[in-house]
Amino acid sequence: MKMGRLVLMKIEKEYLNLEDVYEIRIFDAAEVDFYNSTPHEFDIEDDPIQEFINNISDNVHIFIPHEDGKDFIIQYLSSNILETYNISQEDAKGRLLSKISPLCFYMLHDYLFEIYTNHSTKEMRIVYYDNQNELIKKITAKIVFYMERIFIIVSNVGGTIGNPAGMLDKTLDENQNSIMENLSQTGSYYIINGKYTWSQGIYNIINRNKEESDEQHNIVFDLAIPEDNYKVDKILSIPNKETSQCDEVIRIVDAEGILKLIEVTVYSYFDDKGVFIRQGWINVLTQRHGESSESIDFLLDGSKSSMKLAWLIEPLNKKLYSFSKGFYNLIEKDYGEYVHSREILNNIAEKEVVDELKKLADGDISKVDETLTYKVDGNPQNIKIVNLYIERFEYNNNVHSLGFLSDVTEEMLxxxxxxxxxxxxxxxxxxxxxxxxxxxxxxxxxxxxxxxxxxxxxxxxxxxxxxxxxxxxxxxxxxxxxxxxxxxxxxxxxxxxxxxxxxxxxxxxxxxxxxxxxxxxxxxxxxxxxxxxxxxxxxxxxxxxxxxxxxxxxxxxxxxxxxxxxxxxxxxxxxxxxxxxxxxxxxxxxxxxxxxxxxxxxxxxxxxxxxxxxxxxxxxxxxxxxxxxx
CATH class of the missing domain: 3.30.565.10 (Histidine kinase-like ATPase, C-terminal domain)
Known part of the structure; x- marks a missing residue:
């Protein structure tokens, strides 16, 4: 890489005190800026930890301090980095960081030297922006000194350099879907060229772990009871060469022998490249509230205010909603007493918040983030101050919603x-x-x-x-x-x-x-x-x-x-x-x-x-x- 490129590129470094993390922001970067082909200089022998890392992680980089920390020799780069630059481990091993990647050396040297000197640990975040200042990639990592080496352990990667800004929105949607599937009895799958791919939510529904053979057959329909096999045949008989949709409700018996009523929605369509795809979305209609509420509240256990926090899964869906125990504690009702409808909005004191929630339910806006006054059973003498966040989004051509409540009455008082x-x-x-x-x-x-x-x-x-x-x-x-x-x-x-x-x-x-x-x-x-x-x-x-x-x-x-x-x-x-x-x-x-x-x-x-x-x-x-x- 030419150093002139460093001059043109904007790099900002900052320690974020509240998060206790060091952040590096890079503007208008390209992949070619991060790698220079350079001759091998040092013979590095692998040690036992090298073999261990080779087998467990794609997100670890190892550096050996050189000349008392003035520079660092590369011992190992993660396979993700090697694939990005289309190089092998031998193309990087035994090179000085300052030569193989002057940009990385400029960004990281001060932090690596401090960790080498103090034998400390640092949290770091690297954020990439395009020339329009749009976020295109984010990396979080921990830098550790161990066995006279520097380890950079990448814990989170979002986006890809060169991707359009829309990649961020796609990532957020996938994250929302992941939250829903892990906290509720909801899942999705798709089939391309006869092979299935199943989301984690499907495994939550059928109560078992992933198996290698799962891509070969429909692991949900195989569990259908005999009386509903005719509905399964109807779903599977959708013509394969036209865009179509099918909705059915069937009964399955999961791996633990529990009978579940599920709603299946299947789409067939062609993608942008003309590949035919069949995609399905599955919701559990029975045993939903008890099971999912327990799983949600399990995540809240250990928090002193767990009964003042509430997860809202599909709060805009009167049929498929699922709320954690904190919600029922907040409204002071048992699960069996509560009927989910817009009537609950009558207990909110702020008219403008009620109007926003109605617009959200009608699809006029995408989210509500407000602090409101809730009158328990409409009683103005029994009020609670509540932080509310609900967001609606589309996934697999369906509209879904997630949210949470937090009772902040004591804090506000x-x-x-x-x-x-x-x-x-x-x-x-x-x-x-x-x-x-x-x-x-x-x-x-x-x-x-x-x-x-x-x-x-x-x-x-x-x-x-x-x-x-x-x-x-x-x-x-x-x-x-x-x-x-x-x-x-x-x-x-x-x-x-x-x-x-x-x-x-x-x-x-x-x-x-x-x-x-x-x-x-x-x-x-x-x-x-x-x-x-x-x-x-x-x-x-x-x-x-x-x-x-x-x-x-x-x-x-x-x-x-x-x-x-x-x-x-x-x-x-x-x-x-x-x-x-x-x-x-x-x-x-x-x-x-x-x-x-x-x-x-x-x-x-x-x-x-x-x-x-x-x-x-x-x-x-x-x-x-x-x-x-x-």
Whole structure:
């Protein structure tokens, strides 16, 4: 091969993380690009494994590392490759990969070298496209290092280089047919020049393995019971030189002695080359559901959600359908209770999905791939979310269909809950940042006020700031441990605030803090933030004015929080000490700015009353503010 051809050819390499496979994509390649006739260079002796591979596989290639992996000597190529290029094993053996196929060397060397160096294993896929970017061939392989050699084991080949793009569609149809025949009692055969070829589905029907003599006679009709031999004669007597069709229902006894009623459809036609072909399609009409459902569900065994998965064989055929157990579990009916008809569509909530399924059944579209809401027995209170896929296709001049269902109700609910939770967390985080910013602004404002009021007493300013910051830190801790910002337990917060305040007071044992809160009062962060700061201010006023003499005994601060009605909270703050001389107005006592501002923020009102023990402050505020987060 000339290297100029490599320049013209487009090659892409990529590691597909989700599939854990290395993919090479080749565009506009031809068979001549992959092989150069080159002289023999190395004598390679066969070893025992060579003989073993010769007898078991057409899809193994063996390479021997050369010059520490710089190149690779060919020991063995699969017979498929040899046939493709019309060469023998001796034409390839003992040649360097870089010379016999520069293109393959360019594509594979890095992977082969890594496997040789690390003694690892790689999954690989090579995909070929024509000059119109249409897929024409796909190869999947595993590359293994073993016995100082590199083994490339090809596990799947689809298409052929140079084939038209339609080859892919043909392959898909054959795959669909293979699935049907292996999961159901359906099979096909054809006869050319007196020799039969039988699909695997036929052997499933007659319950035996393939035998060499099967091409010589009709292995299905041989099992017909004597009473139905006249129908067999009718089928076999179709004129051999004209296009015709015959449909019959006959009874056979399979290899295990089971009587089966089968439907036989036979076609006779000439192919494009004028060769006469007789082709038959066979469906089992009896014992279908029980047997095929068991075989289908057997494939699903071992899956934790097997009862949430369902195979649908011929779902568009009211006579020949076969569904796995997962289907009956999903619709919550026993097999015997269910009658297959379009009536089941009435239980699907989405009208557009129902319309699609009707179009599919009528042949207007070829497939349906949807997620739908299924109402069990039409009950809107018992719904299931279901992934549905059904495809119809033609095979042997008949229309067939395959599909599956998957109950994803739990997964969808969890997904919705996760989305809601994530959205809520985003709102809460955003709001938390907003609150932190506001609280820092409040502290900054208080600091400016007190710097002016207590410019000769900086230690007092620091003490007040410590108290406020401690309360805000406590509040944020409670917020983190709360499921949201609107249900923070007030009793816990005030109790913890008392503990923190005691630690900040110079003589903590001289002042007794008592707090009483009505059970289960929960408030939002909008309420509790200014409330804690108001209590801090009142506490600092009491310590500074009501308890000036540290020798005074029985100093107490008592707080009571009660519900005055269903919407309003009453906080009573009582200091038991020597009191304040002038108590006619709370604003006169504390300089107005801080508590007045916080009370306004709380949408509340505060009053003070002088009694014989000290001063009682009463703060009334709504339990839920108009701008509370929901």
């Amino acid at each position: 969890k997904k919705e809950q996760l989305i809601e939770s994530n959205e809520r967390q985003l709102v809460l985080i955003k709001e938390l940042h907003h609150r932190v910013k506001n609280n820092l602004q409040i502290i900054n404002s208080f600091l400016n006020l007190e710097k002016r009021a207590y410019k000769n007493n900086p230690e007092l300013v620091i003490e007040h700031m410590q108290t406020r910051l401690t309360s805000l830190a406590l509040l944020h801790e409670k917020t983190y441990n709360s499921p949201d910002f609107k249900n923070i337990n007030l009793n816990e917060c005030l109790t913890d605030q008392d503990v923190s305040t005691k630690k900040l007071v110079n003589s903590p044992m001289e002042i007794e803090f008592k707090t009483y809160v009505d059970e289960n009062i929960n408030v939002s962060i909008e309420v509790i933030t200014p409330l804690l700061l108001i209590i801090d201010e009142l506490t600092m006023i009491a310590i500074r004015n009501a308890f000036p003499d540290k020798t005074t005994l029985n100093k107490k601060i008592i707080k009571k929080v009660t519900m005055s009605d269903k919407d309003t909270v009453l906080l009573t703050f009582e200091e038991i000490g020597i009191g304040i001389n002038d108590s006619k107005d709370i604003t006169d006592v504390i300089g107005c700015e801080i508590i007045k501002s916080l009370t306004k923020q709380l949408d509340g009102t505060i009053t003070s009353i002088k009694n014989e023990n000290g001063i009682v402050y009463e703060l009334v505020f709504p339990i839920e503010m108009m701008h509370t987060i929901h």
